Amino acid sequence: xxxxxxxxxxxxxxxxxxxxxxxxxxxxxxxxxxxxxxxxxxxxxxxxxxxxxxxxxxxxxxxxxxxxxxxxxxxxxxxxxxxxxxxxxxxxxxxxxxxxxxxxxxxxxxxxxxxxxxxxxxxxxxxxxxxxxxxxxxxxxxxxxxxxxxxxxxxxxxxxxxxxxxxxxxxxxxxxxxxxxxxxxxxxxxxxxxxxxxxxxxxxxxxxxxxxxxxxxxxxxxxxxxxxxxxxxxxxxxxxxxxxxxxxxxxxxxxxxxxxxxxxxxxxxxxxxxxxxxxxxxxxxxxxxxxxxxxxxxxxxxxxxxxxxxxxxxxxxxxxxxxxxxxxxxxxxxxxxxxxxxxxxxxxxxxxxxxxxxxxxxxxxxxxxxxxxxxxxxxxxxxxxxxxxxxxxxxxxxxxxxxxxxxxxxxxxxxxxxxxxxxxxxxxxxxxxxxxxxxxxxxxxxxxxxxxxxxxxxxxxxxxxxxxxxxxxxxxxxxxxxxxxxxxxxxxxxxxxxxxxxxxxxxxxxxxxxxxxxxxx
Amino acid sequence: xxxxxxxxxxxxxxxxxxxxxxxxxxxxxxxxxxxxxxxxxxxxxxxxxxxxxxxxxxxxxxxxxxxxxxxxxxxxxxxxxxxxxxxxxxxxxxxxxxxxxxxxxxxxxxxxxxxxxxxxxxxxxxxxxxxxxxxxxxxxxxxxxxxxxxxxxxxxxxxxxxxxxxxxxxxxxxxxxxxxxxxxxxxxxxxxxxxxxxxxxxxxxxxxxxxxxxxxxxxxxxxxxxxxxxxxxxxxxxxxxxxxxxxxxxxxxxxxxxxxxxxxxxxxxxxxxxxxxxxxxxxxxxx
Numbered sequence: 006x007x008x009x010x011x012x013x014x015x016x017x018x019x020x021x022x023x024x025x026x027x028x029x030x031x032x033x034x035x036x037x038x039x040x041x042x043x044x045x046x047x048x049x050x051x052x053x054x055x056x057x058x059x060x061x062x063x064x065x066x067x068x069x070x071x072x073x074x075x076x077x078x079x080x081x082x083x084x085x086x087x088x089x090x091x092x093x094x095x096x097x098x099x100x101x102x103x104x105x106x107x108x109x110x111x112x113x114x115x116x117x118x119x120x121x122x123x124x125x126x127x128x129x130x131x132x133x134x135x136x137x138x139x140x141x142x143x144x145x146x147x148x149x150x151x152x153x154x155x156x157x158x159x160x161x162x163x164x165x166x167x168x169x170x171x172x173x174x175x176x177x178x179x180x181x182x183x184x185x186x187x188x189x190x191x192x193x194x195x196x197x198x199x200x201x202x203x204x205x206x207x208x209x210x211x212x213x214x215x216x217x218x219x220x221x222x223x224x225x226x227x228x229x230x231x232x233x234x235x236x237x238x239x240x241x242x243x244x245x246x247x248x249x250x251x252x253x254x255x256x257x258x259x260x261x262x263x264x265x266x267x268x269x270x271x272x273x274x275x276x277x278x279x280x281x282x283x284x285x286x287x288x289x290x291x292x293x294x295x296x297x298x299x300x301x302x303x304x305x306x307x308x309x310x311x312x313x314x315x316x317x318x319x320x321x322x323x324x325x326x327x328x329x330x331x332x333x334x335x336x337x338x339x340x341x342x343x344x345x346x347x348x349x350x351x352x353x354x355x356x357x358x359x360x361x362x363x364x365x366x367x368x369x370x371x372x373x374x375x376x377x378x379x380x381x382x383x384x385x386x387x388x389x390x391x392x393x394x395x396x397x398x399x400x401x402x403x404x405x406x407x408x409x410x411x412x413x414x415x416x417x418x419x420x421x422x423x424x425x426x427x428x429x430x431x432x433x434x435x436x437x438x439x440x441x442x443x444x445x446x447x448x449x450x451x452x453x454x455x456x457x458x459x460x461x462x463x464x465x466x467x468x469x470x471x472x473x474x475x476x477x478x479x480x481x482x483x484x485x486x487x488x489x490x491x492x493x494x495x496x497x498x499x500x501x502x503x504x505x506x507x508x509x510x511x512x513x514x515x516x517x518x519x520x521x522x523x524x525x526x
Numbered sequence: 527x528x529x530x531x532x533x534x535x536x537x538x539x540x541x542x543x544x545x546x547x548x549x550x551x552x553x554x555x556x557x558x559x560x561x562x563x564x565x566x567x568x569x570x571x572x573x574x575x576x577x578x579x580x581x582x583x584x585x586x587x588x589x590x591x592x593x594x595x596x597x598x599x600x601x602x603x604x605x606x607x608x609x610x611x612x613x614x615x616x617x618x619x620x621x622x623x624x625x626x627x628x629x630x631x632x633x634x635x636x637x638x639x640x641x642x643x644x645x646x647x648x649x650x651x652x653x654x655x656x657x658x659x660x661x662x663x664x665x666x667x668x669x670x671x672x673x674x675x676x677x678x679x680x681x682x683x684x685x686x687x688x689x690x691x692x693x694x695x696x697x698x699x700x701x702x703x704x705x706x707x708x709x710x711x712x713x714x715x716x717x718x719x720x721x722x723x724x725x726x727x728x729x730x731x732x733x734x735x736x737x738x739x740x741x742x743x744x745x746x747x748x749x750x751x752x753x754x755x756x757x758x759x760x761x762x763x764x765x766x767x768x769x770x771x772x773x774x775x776x777x778x779x780x781x782x783x784x785x786x787x788x789x790x791x792x793x794x795x796x797x798x799x800x801x802x803x804x805x806x807x808x809x810x811x812x813x
Binding site: 428 | 635704754770
């Protein structure tokens with residue numbers, strides 16, 4: 006009896022879960038964890054972007070940092086200079102030669118103590134190679150992923166997009182979903198920029214000749230102007246203040262009513278900026294964004310408050326975008342949009358409307374067919390089938406599994422197998438009755454014998470679904486999730502619920518015609 | 527009524543063999559009508575909102591991109607731009623921006639899909655790997671539950687199903703995209719369900735009729751299950767008919783391909799996966 010009540014309760018609960026999906030206006034009467042099933046962007050409209058995080062660029066930068074660290078560790082005057090030659094970046098780290106054989110182990114000890122356990126230090130003869138450990142590299146990549154996602158989220162939030170979903174996918178991809186967005190060009194532009202901002206001094210000693218022949222003296226780089234890439238500015242490579250120290254930035258207008266971005270440094274940044282502007286009055290400094298010079302103003306007087314203003318011949322939109330970029334921070338690694346899928350809201354709505362009608366008619370056909378084939382048993386099968394479909398919808402909604410077009414394919418497959426799971430015992434029963442078995446026993450035998458069949462075929466499909474989920478991506482996963490849920494609900498409804506209803510019906514009937522004694526034999 | 531499937535065993539093999547050959551030939555020669563999911567590129571469905579912006583004008587405006595333009599119903603235009611060999615993701619993104627710039631406010635975008643050069647191949651490789659691994663594990667499960675012969679039988683017919691479904695997409699020229707993958711997966715799932723159900727009955731009958739020759743046991747079992755097999759297919763196809771007739775243009779190709787998968791899964795269950803069991807000695811216990 007307890008089992009029967011449990012079955013009924015689970016079925017009712019599953020059906021209840023589907024109510025917000027079927028009648029969206031009823032959502033407000035349910036607790037917050039019972040929601041309508043989220044629709045995939047292919048069904049409701051919106052933009053989806055797949056971004057690739059270029060971790061190679063980031064690792065290369067880390068290698069350059071490693072170069073600096075190794076260099077300063079070995080020339081540390083306090084600990085004693087260790088002489089070396091041929092310090093250079095390799096593919097995955099740094100290599101150098103120690104001048105004096107006897108110093109190799111000392112150098113290794115020094116490097117280990119300065120660089121910590123994140124690096125492998127190996128030597129053969131005078132040569133020492135240093136590279137990040139596989140573990141450290143993985144950490145850097147996963148850290149870069151986390152930060153990238155955070156920054157992408159900030160940038161998208163700043164644009165006021167509704168309910169964006171931003172998640173990592175497959176180790177180096179970020180999947181951005183923007184419901185209701187028809188044209189994501191602006192967003193693509195915003196998240197495609199690294200937005201690394203640095204402040205440098207301008208090297209005024211560079212001659213016209215050097216500039217024209219593109220021969221930068223060491224420690225100096227020639228960078229193009231943002232609004233006029235033909236014009237190169239010679240800047241010292243050394244970063245005086247970096248954009249990381251920015252506390253806030255806003256778009257506004259200068260005294261000539263031109264759009265500018267006002268920035269505010271945090272305390273440390275403000276001190277460095279004040280020092281820079283105090284020591285270099287009447288020199289120029291360059292504001293560099295992603296390798297391009299935004300502007301290179303002259304320092305007329307010390308700027309102590311940590312507030313600055315960046316002009317660069319912006320339009321208002323550009324100034325606003327730059328402010329957003331600076332506020333949300335620089336990406337640790339460049340991002341590339343490698344896939345874009347946009348479904349216009351109109352088309353999405355059409356798809357849903359016609360898809361709903363089509364699916365409903367399809368299900369009605371199946372229900373009518375079962376009724377036609379098996380009469381009363383068909384009616385029972387229909388009830389169970391409806392409960393099954395509602396439970397799929399309800400359970401998917403509970404787990405927040407998104408319904409996509411491939412998901413519908415999964416539901417159709419479930420539907421087919423669920424029908425099968427009913428036809429199987431019914432046919433058995435028919436055969437048995439034909440062979441002269443009393444109805445009650447035939448029903449019992451039919452269900453018992455088909456249980457194994459249904460179980461085997463459903464479990465085989467579950468195996469398929471789990472593998473597809475594990476190895477597949479995108480649409481394959483959507484299919485696998487729906488199919489797995491479908492297998493569970495089908496097993497429950499077809500093996501338990503059908504049996505329950507049939508038993509009730511048969512019991513009632515057998516009491517009427519006095520079959521009960523026959524059963525007890 | 528009793529049908530003699532075993533008698534036409536050789537014919538079944540020949541017909542399947544020819545179908546496989548046709549599929550492979552079509553895949554090799556004609557190939558697939560790859561959607562940009564696999565080939566990479568740009569695909570846009572746009573609806574002009576300016577009255578006199580015709581497909582010819584659009585073709586002229588976008589000349590530089592060598593687009594494929596095609597009018598689809600309700601006034602929209604399907605615009606496809608391929609991916610030149612060796613192009614990068616950045617170039618592709620620039621192209622999208624340029625095209626949108628040229629079309630400007632004269633059109634509304636119903637659908638835009640841009641797939642970079644790397645991602646397409648990744649998806650198809652991952653998909654096929656996933657399908658094959660699932661075949662192996664499903665066969666292992668059948669092996670454990672029944673016998674090795676059944677496992678081999680189901681594996682062979684699953685591979686057959688897969689080739690025929692790929693062949694169907696190639697011969698008919700339906701767009702091969704992410705949805706196609708879902709349809710093929712659905713076909714595989716349906717097919718394995720059918721096979722397990724039939725095997726279950728064969729296994730039962732083998733135990734029941736000790737002396738009956740193998741070919742008779744198979745014939746008997748298939749016949750016993752025939753009504754069920756057909757009814758299950760018919761009802762699943764009925765659902766597809768509903769979707770085809772009322773589900774709108776986007777779901778129509780989907781419904782056609784699904785119907786094919788169901789019919790094919792049913793036929794290979796009856797004519798191949800059952801019949802092939804003849805070659806395995808399923809009465810021996812030492813499998």
